[in-house]
Amino acid sequence: MSNSYQVSDLSRWQAARHAELSAADSWLGLVGLFWLEDGLNAVGSAENAVVCLPAGPAFAGSLRVEGTRVFWQADGLEAQELETDRSGAPAAVHIEKLAFFIVEREGRLAARVRDLAWASRQAFAGLDYFPEDAAWVYEADWAELSPPLTMEVPNVTGELKAVEVRHKAVFTVDGQSVELLPMSESDREVFFVFRDRTSGKESYGAGRFLKALPAKNGRIVLDFNRAYNPPCAFTPFATCPLPPPENWLPFRVPAGEKKYLGEH
Template sequence: MSQDSFEDWRQRRHAELAGPDSWFGLVGLFWLEDEVSRVGSAADCVVRLPAGPAHLGDLLMRDGSVVWRPVNGAGRHLATDRDGKPDVVNHELLSFFIVERDGKLAARVRDRGWAQQRLFHGLEHFSEDPAWIVEADWLPLDPPLILEVPNVSGDLKPVTVGFQARFEIAGQTLQLLPMSVGDSEVFFVFRDRTSARETYGGGRFLKVKPAADGRIRLDFNRAFNPPCAFTPFATCPLPPPENWLPLAVTAGEKRWNGAH
């Protein structure tokens, strides 16, 4: 992860949310349950597009893979988001791609022209405060914990947690459990006493650089809203009770007020 400044981070975050592939552009999430799912604007389509032809094509589910068969054109396999960026099917300003959640597949539909109708003026943040940059101990858990992490849809996903970040703020000893640990970043989901007041009620995300020499740096100034703060068509993990911090983290992004 780059060592960009807080202002650079804010500008990059703004560009991400204001761009054509922003979470604001999602207009549908359709779960695929049948072997053949029609895609188009007609009422009988499983994947319902807000505009365009009545029948654009079909999604075929075969042996755990997905094939896109357009009405006009050759068919092709579509990679889901399971192992990285999914393949995208474009039609004018509309696009869709396949997401995989706990063995189930869904088509996410995006309107890449959303910003032509709605302006995004940015997010509010707490002022940057070096007091919210914390050097935490990175402690192994033996045996690892198995957490049942809920998401906004009410589903539970088992997550194996092998480490814990332990740190002190305002005289309190606190812990956070990571939701994932990778070669390039560690991902946390947390809730605090600003949640549902000054910040998003479903908690916030924090991504940091991997630990080194038994220490990990948590910069809460870069805590950010999950996609579910901006669209009902995302499936976001919620913070487990172990990551409910008993104090107000007055750092990072504030709650999105819904105005563009």
């Protein structure tokens, strides 16, 4: 267990989560996910549009896909290339009170549509948390895997992504040795996806996410009070990774976010 646990820090983190999810660009504002094909993809409110908007003009323009590149051509205007989320924040196209942007998933491209005025009709219901508990902050060994492990990680749509794992977090819970494998590592953070015995009951059924600061001197701090629901808990238009079997914890983790009970 880490001695660096601070309730005030947790309160700020929870406030930031609330602000993120109640904002105009929240996951709760998504109203569609449309997979694109090579060539022209019509965008509009017409029934035959590939990217079908819930309101607005019947035909607003077209998305032209050329391999991994996407060009937006609004009706009557010149085409412009759109940045996807491949390497950061994607470029958004605004159409009245709607916006769409392009995401790339395992070589496939899709347009996500967002209702920017969602909160004016349906206020964010807020999040419920397990009681704050410093006992769920662990200082784990950050063990190197040699050779690295390659996992096939599924997402909620059934697609698989190959993930190379170079380390594992090893810690002890009630005398039981536990391991967690990261989904990704960077010089800024380490990202985990896990399930536990609260999943599907008190917490979101498909598991929860957890981020940690990079390891120092072979140790990494896992603060389960900051375990949080994936985007799929708030919208059907996300493509969240599922926890690998190695990250199914055989006990309850009564810390972090509980199941979201609001409507989406």
